[in-house]
Amino acid sequence: MAPDMKRWSSPSPSVTDLYRDLHRHPELSGRETRTAARLASELSLRQFDVTHGVGGTGVVGMLRNGDGPTVLLRADIDGLPIREATGAPYASAATGVDRDGTTVPVMHACGHDLHAAALIGAIDVLQACGDRWAGTVAVVFQPAEETGEGALAMVADGLAGIVGTPTVALGQHVSPVPAGAVVTAEGVYGAASDNFRIRIHGVGGHASSPEAAVDPIIVAAAIVMRLQTVISRETAAHEPAVLTVSSIHAGHAENAIPDEAELTVNLRSFNASTRHRLINAVRRIVEAEAAAAGMEQSPSVERISGAPLLLNDPHATHRTFGAIGESGLDAHIVTQPMTGSEDFGVIGDALGCPSVFWHWGGTAPDRYSPQELSSLLTEGRLPAHIPMNHSPEYLPDLDWALPAGIHAMSTAALHWLQAS
Ligand SMILES: [Zn+2]
Ligand SMILES: [Zn+2]
Incomplete structure (x- = not known):
C-alpha cells in the first residue's frame, strides 16, 4: 500500500521542540544525564510513574489505563562521538569526555533523538484516544545502545521488577529510506556484533636499527591483511558475515619504532556457529602473526562491546x-x-516476551529520483547524496521523519493495546 501522509498524526509543537532540543544536546553512551532528565520530565507531565537511573541513565515510565495487555515501547537515547556537519539550525556543537578522558565532539548521528521524540509523540496519540484502549504502557528510554551496553545494564538493574512481563516489546529505528516506508523481517533481523581491541606488544627502538626492535606496525599490517581472508577464504559464499578492522593506532615519532600497536575489529554474524568461528579465527590469526614475528609477549584480544542477534x-x-x-x-x-x-x-529476551523491531524512513521522498528509488528497492542501494546513519551529515527530514515515526509507533502500540 502506498504511504498516505494525511493519515499520519502531526506532532504537537512541543514534541518538535523536544526533538530539536535533544538534537542540539547529544550525550555520549552512558552519559545521557541531561537527556534522561528531560525525557523523565516529559513522562511525568503525561502522568507516567517514572523510575530514574535504571542501569545508569535509563528511564522507565509506566502508564496504567485499566486492565489489559502491557505493551513495552523502547527508544534509545545516546549520541555518537562525531562532529556534526549537517548545517541544521539546531545542529549540535556539544562535546563530551570519552572513556579515555579525551574531549570529543558529540552528535545525534544515528537519530536516537528522533526515536525518543517520536515515542513521546506516540504517547500523545495514545493519550488522546485513551477511551479506545485498555492496558499498561511501559516506556523504556534506554541509554548506551551504541556501545551495546544499555539494555543489559537496565535488565541487570531490575527492569523486570518495574515493567513485569509485557505482552510485547516494540522498538523502532529511523533510516535514510523515504518517509512512509517501514521495513522489518520476521525472525533474524539484526546481526550479532562483537567488537575486539587487539594489543600487539613489540619491542620499541630507533628507526635506524630495526634489527634491535620487534616492530608491532609490521605485525599489525600483517594482521589487517590476513584478517581479510576470514570472510573471503574461510567463509562460504552463502554464509553472511562481516569483518571490519575499524581502527589502527601505533607510534608517534617519525624516527622511532613503537613498542605497541592497537587495532579494533568489528564482527557481524547471523548464527552462533559463524560467530564462534569468526571469533576463533581472529584470535588464531592475531596470535600466529605475533608468533611469526618472534614476539615474546602474546598479543591481547579483548572483547570490548557487542550485541546479540x-x-x-x-x-x-x-x-x-x-x-x-x-x-x-x-x-x-x-x-x-x-x-x-x-x-x-x-x-524481550530478559522479560520473556516477543520482540518486534523495525526501521522507518526519515528522508523526504522527493529527495529520491524514481531511478534512485528503484535501485533502493531492488538492490538496497542508497544514492550517494543521501547520507546514512553515523555520517556527520546524517539528518532526518524533520517534517517527514517525526510524523512517520509517531504514526508507526502509535499504530503498533494501539494494535496491541486494543487486542485484549
Ligand atoms: Zn548507531
Ligand atoms: Zn542507532
Whole structure:
C-alpha cells in the first residue's frame, strides 16, 4: 500500500521542540544525564510513574489505563562521538569526555533523538484516544545502545521488577529510506556484533636499527591483511558475515619504532556457529602473526562491546506489520536481515516476551529520483547524496521523519493495546 501522509498524526509543537532540543544536546553512551532528565520530565507531565537511573541513565515510565495487555515501547537515547556537519539550525556543537578522558565532539548521528521524540509523540496519540484502549504502557528510554551496553545494564538493574512481563516489546529505528516506508523481517533481523581491541606488544627502538626492535606496525599490517581472508577464504559464499578492522593506532615519532600497536575489529554474524568461528579465527590469526614475528609477549584480544542477534518474533511481527501496513504506511517485510546490530532484543529476551523491531524512513521522498528509488528497492542501494546513519551529515527530514515515526509507533502500540 502506498504511504498516505494525511493519515499520519502531526506532532504537537512541543514534541518538535523536544526533538530539536535533544538534537542540539547529544550525550555520549552512558552519559545521557541531561537527556534522561528531560525525557523523565516529559513522562511525568503525561502522568507516567517514572523510575530514574535504571542501569545508569535509563528511564522507565509506566502508564496504567485499566486492565489489559502491557505493551513495552523502547527508544534509545545516546549520541555518537562525531562532529556534526549537517548545517541544521539546531545542529549540535556539544562535546563530551570519552572513556579515555579525551574531549570529543558529540552528535545525534544515528537519530536516537528522533526515536525518543517520536515515542513521546506516540504517547500523545495514545493519550488522546485513551477511551479506545485498555492496558499498561511501559516506556523504556534506554541509554548506551551504541556501545551495546544499555539494555543489559537496565535488565541487570531490575527492569523486570518495574515493567513485569509485557505482552510485547516494540522498538523502532529511523533510516535514510523515504518517509512512509517501514521495513522489518520476521525472525533474524539484526546481526550479532562483537567488537575486539587487539594489543600487539613489540619491542620499541630507533628507526635506524630495526634489527634491535620487534616492530608491532609490521605485525599489525600483517594482521589487517590476513584478517581479510576470514570472510573471503574461510567463509562460504552463502554464509553472511562481516569483518571490519575499524581502527589502527601505533607510534608517534617519525624516527622511532613503537613498542605497541592497537587495532579494533568489528564482527557481524547471523548464527552462533559463524560467530564462534569468526571469533576463533581472529584470535588464531592475531596470535600466529605475533608468533611469526618472534614476539615474546602474546598479543591481547579483548572483547570490548557487542550485541546479540536481533530476533523478531515471527507471529508478533506479522501482526504488528499488518496493522502498520493498513494504517497508511508502506510496510515491507524483507527476507534478508540487516548487517547492523541492536541490543533491543536483550529486553524481550530478559522479560520473556516477543520482540518486534523495525526501521522507518526519515528522508523526504522527493529527495529520491524514481531511478534512485528503484535501485533502493531492488538492490538496497542508497544514492550517494543521501547520507546514512553515523555520517556527520546524517539528518532526518524533520517534517517527514517525526510524523512517520509517531504514526508507526502509535499504530503498533494501539494494535496491541486494543487486542485484549
Ligand atoms: Zn548507531
Ligand atoms: Zn542507532
